[in-house]
Amino acid sequence: MTHQMHAYHMVNPSPWPLTGALSALLITSGLMMWFHSNSIFLLVLGLITNILTMFQWWRDIIREGTFQGHHTPIVQKGLRYGMILFIISEVLFFTGFFWAFYHSSLVPTTELGGYWPPAGIKPLNPLEVPLLNTAVLLASGVSVTWAHHSILEKDRINAIQALIVTISLGLYFTLLQIMEYYESPFTIADSVYGSTFFMATGFHGFHVIIGSSFLFICLMRQLKFHFTSNHHFGFEAAAWYWHFVDVVWLFLYVSIYWWGS
Amino acid sequence: MMALPLRSLSRGFASAAKGEHGGAGARTWRLLTFMLALPSVAVCTLNSWLHAGQHQRPEFVPYRHLRIRTKPYSWGDGNHTLFHNPHVNPLPTGYEH
Numbered sequence: 546m547t548h549q550m551h552a553y554h555m556v557n558p559s560p561w562p563l564t565g566a567l568s569a570l571l572i573t574s575g576l577m578m579w580f581h582s583n584s585i586f587l588l589v590l591g592l593i594t595n596i597l598t599m600f601q602w603w604r605d606i607i608r609e610g611t612f613q614g615h616h617t618p619i620v621q622k623g624l625r626y627g628m629i630l631f632i633i634s635e636v637l638f639f640t641g642f643f644w645a646f647y648h649s650s651l652v653p654t655t656e657l658g659g660y661w662p663p664a665g666i667k668p669l670n671p672l673e674v675p676l677l678n679t680a681v682l683l684a685s686g687v688s689v690t691w692a693h694h695s696i697l698e699k700d701r702i703n704a705i706q707a708l709i710v711t712i713s714l715g716l717y718f719t720l721l722q723i724m725e726y727y728e729s730p731f732t733i734a735d736s737v738y739g740s741t742f743f744m745a746t747g748f749h750g751f752h753v754i755i756g757s758s759f760l761f762i763c764l765m766r767q768l769k770f771h772f773t774s775n776h777h778f779g780f781e782a783a784a785w786y787w788h789f790v791d792v793v794w795l796f797l798y799v800s801i802y803w804w805g806s
Numbered sequence: 807m808m809a810l811p812l813r814s815l816s817r818g819f820a821s822a823a824k825g826e827h828g829g830a831g832a833r834t835w836r837l838l839t840f841m842l843a844l845p846s847v848a849v850c851t852l853n854s855w856l857h858a859g860q861h862q863r864p865e866f867v868p869y870r871h872l873r874i875r876t877k878p879y880s881w882g883d884g885n886h887t888l889f890h891n892p893h894v895n896p897l898p899t900g901y902e903h
Contacts, residue, residue: 579880656871665869673857677850684843691835698832707832710839714847723889730864730894732887736871 552617554609561602568594603762607779611771621778628782632789635752639793642748643800646741650805656736661805663736668806674725675802678718682791685714689760689784696767699774708764711787715757722750742801749793756790759783863893866900873898 549555568591575588610616616624650661657663669675692707726743733743763780766772772780875898878884885897892902 583880663871665864665867665872667864670857673854677847677854680843680846680850684839684847687835687843688839691832691839694830694832694835700832703832703836707836707839710844717847726889727891728894729889729891730861732873732890732895734872734874734887736874 552619554615554617554620556609559602559605561598561605564594565598565602568592568598571595607766607771610779611766616776616778621776624778624782628785632785635789636793639745639748639796642741642745643796646745646801646805649737649741657738661738663738666731666735666738668731669725669729669802671798671802671806674721675798678721679794679798681714681718681721682794685711685718686788686791688714689787693780693784696772696777696780697774701767704767704772705764708760708767712757712760712764715753715760715787719750719753719757722746722753745797745801749790749797752790752793756783756787759786861894863901866896868898868900 571587571591571594573591575585575591578584578587653659653661653663662668688707688710692704692711695701695703695707731739731742733739760783763772763783766779771777873896875885879886879888881888887895896902
């Protein structure tokens with residue numbers, strides 16, 4: 546029986562990159578069909594194939610790493626580089642929306658009245674729910690650190706408890722934002738103020754949901770004994786992503802909610 | 807090429823925020839969670855609900871830069887935003903009730 550003479554992971558052929566790319570095509574063309582031809586079929590098909598791809602691809606990675614031992618230290622290092630680069634790309638994504646916000650708010654046009662917030666816009670009080678949201682996310686950063694240390698110290702119960710607290714705080718944030726969106730006196734259609742506000746906070750909220758889901762998967766894996774005290778990269782990736790989401794919120798709070806009011 | 811010192815990152819952002827804690831373990835972070843972080847959330851929650859109340863609905867002024875409709879929305883009657891609240895969100899023609 547032949548064995549590989551190196552510590553790298555030669556991944557078996559997989560259909561998921563193809564199904565992922567096809568789902569991306571279906572989603573983009575599906576959006577066009579929805580916007581311009583009043584049909585949601587392609588979009589729904591795209592979303593379903595996208596979710597199926599994610600589920601199966603990441604399931605395979607867990608199988609390869611946790612059950613088949615392919616994630617040696619050098620493979621793990623590559624995964625770390627990958628996650629860091631991905632988060633950097635997300636930072637650049639948000640940079641665009643912040644650029645749009647500052648471009649519009651630093652030199653408000655005459656159509657808006659020449660001032661910011663524009664005429665007729667009553668911004669949200671930054672010291673009410675937005676401040677609560679800040680406390681919620683900062684608290685979740687503390688609890689996810691508690692979770693990490695618990696994993697490092699082989700404390701199963703505390704790791705589970707800490708993850709539950711973190712995910713609950715993420716859910717609380719999401720519910721608060723949905724409520725804020727519904728109660729807000731201004732909408733996305735209310736000048737460039739509404740556009741920048743809802744694009745930036747909307748994408749952020751989407752990322753909170755992604756981060757909470759990632760942490761939830763970590764909770765399921767922790768319950769199933771996948772993580773060891775010195776090998777738990779999936780959790781670390783989730784924690785890094787969560788901190789990133791927290792930092793984006795802090796920028797949103799200071800720029801849009803506070804300075805922008 | 808020198809490998810990046812990523813091992814230090816595998817310890818997470820343990821020493822970030824809330825100042826240096828040296829060899830702070832799980833017990834310290836749990837204490838911080840229950841003694842500082844969650845009580846702060848509780849205080850902010852209280853503060854928010856105390857200030858909630860009934861906000862005065864702003865008078866409708868048909869500004870041209872607000873309630874922009876360059877294309878009908880792809881849902882409903884095409885004239886309501888996704889999180890439309892009839893009580894506080896007027897349509898381009900004014901409040902609905």
